[in-house]
Amino acid sequence: MRRISLLACGIRQSSSQIYIIPDTLVGVEGYRSYLVLGNAPEDAQEYSWHRGANDTEGNMIISYDSTSDSRQYGPMYSGREALSNAGNLLIIRAQLNDTGNYTVRVDAINGTQRATGWLKIQELEIPGISVNTSSVVEDMESVAAVCDTNATNVTWYVDYIPVSSNSRMTVSPDGKTLIIQRFSHSDKPLQFGPYYVLLWTNPNDFNGVLSAEIGSQVEMECVSYSRPESKYRWMHNGSLLSFSEKNITLLNLTWDQMGRYRCIGENPVTQLTFYQEVQVQAPCHIGVHDLRPGGQDQMGKEVRDPIGAG
Structure with a gap:
């Protein structure tokens, strides 16, 4: 199983300081990624998201003005981003080049706050499994299965139970090879899944x-x-x-x-x-x-926020 690493910068300095919730900064290529704003002030008037570690106009993705219920789209808008009324940024079908710093600016009646976080998008790796034989004599011969992956943390399962080295099963130091001594039909290492669709x-x-x-x-x-x-x-x-x-x-x-x-x-x-x-x-x-500010759908209705109010 490939694990996804998370790097984050921007420290919550006080109970009133905005921040980007770290758990949302995990991204997988092809999936949605949410950057959720924490501790937003109740008097917030405008949310603005930017690529990079600052909030210049040149790196703006999208902004939302709550006083006029309108959105503006900046030079870094790719067509895959949406911004909720609560200031949360959604990236649809994240790509590897979405990796990097993201800065949110919140303009409120009582002042302006900023927070920066690092989003890492990684590939979804589906490992392959190969074995050294296609037939064995039950309870006499052994089977070696090799996991073809670049991951550094590999866990083997037999009948959905994690495998650890014992008298019959040995896992290599790098975790990528499983050797089953005196293979039995109950081991079934070549039959698994599907784990998802x-x-x-x-x-x-x-x-x-x-x-x-x-x-x-x-x-x-x-x-x-x-x-x-x-x-x-x-x-x-x-x-x-x-x-x-x-x-x-x-x-x-x-x-x-x-x-x-x-x-x-x-x-x-x-x-x-x-x-x-x-x-x-x-x-x-x-x-x-x-989605464009002031646009209309086929029924002539004004475009609304696709994520909803929260």
């Missing part, structure tokens, strides 16, 4: 909602990790589709194709099943990629 979409979904125009192309892909490889099933509005691949492409979206899609990944050997869902709908509620 990820659902990638194009256009990007926001909080499980994918906004797409009628006639546009929509792509959905299921990703999971198991051995043997996962089998996939898809459901649309509660009905099972005949489609059994990991990818679905809707070339020309119709009204009948709108609704909730569920991707189910299952391992027929371990009998473990996971699923993820996404709601495909017309952009009546504008998505974060189209």
Whole structure:
């Protein structure tokens, strides 16, 4: 299992000082990252987020003015950021180049405060496992399994129980090799997962909602990790589709194709099943990629904050 490191700067100096909550500064490529503002003053009038260790206009990402309920977009805005009314910054589908310092400025009636934090985005690594043999004589021969990973902290599991060196199992000093003496059918090291199911979409979904125009192309892909490889099933509005691949492409979206899609990944050997869902709908509620101050959605309504009030 790969662990994600966290570096943070900016120390909370007093009970009234704003700060960026450290636990939110963990990021994984392709996932949402939240930078949550702590101890914001009740009389805050404007929140402004910037790339880097200062709050100049040239490195501004996005700001929110609570007095006018409006947002401004700066030179560092990539189209993947959104700012809540409470001053929290959301980065959708974080990228490796999102790594770096982030500075938030809060302008309040009683003065201005700043806080800086370091966000580290790392790759999601799915390790591979190889073994030295495909068949053994039970209770007589041994099996060596090697984890192909660059991680420095590796934990082995057999039947979901962490493995430590004992009379039958030996873990190498670097943790990457597991040797099982007198291999038995109950060890089952070649059968595992899935541990999760990820659902990638194009256009990007926001909080499980994918906004797409009628006639546009929509792509959905299921990703999971198991051995043997996962089998996939898809459901649309509660009905099972005949489609059994990991990818679905809707070339020309119709009204009948709108609704909730569920991707189910299952391992027929371990009998473990996971699923993820996404709601495909017309952009009546504008998505974060189209968000602009003073804009309107298709129904002529004023654009609102996609994250909500908090």
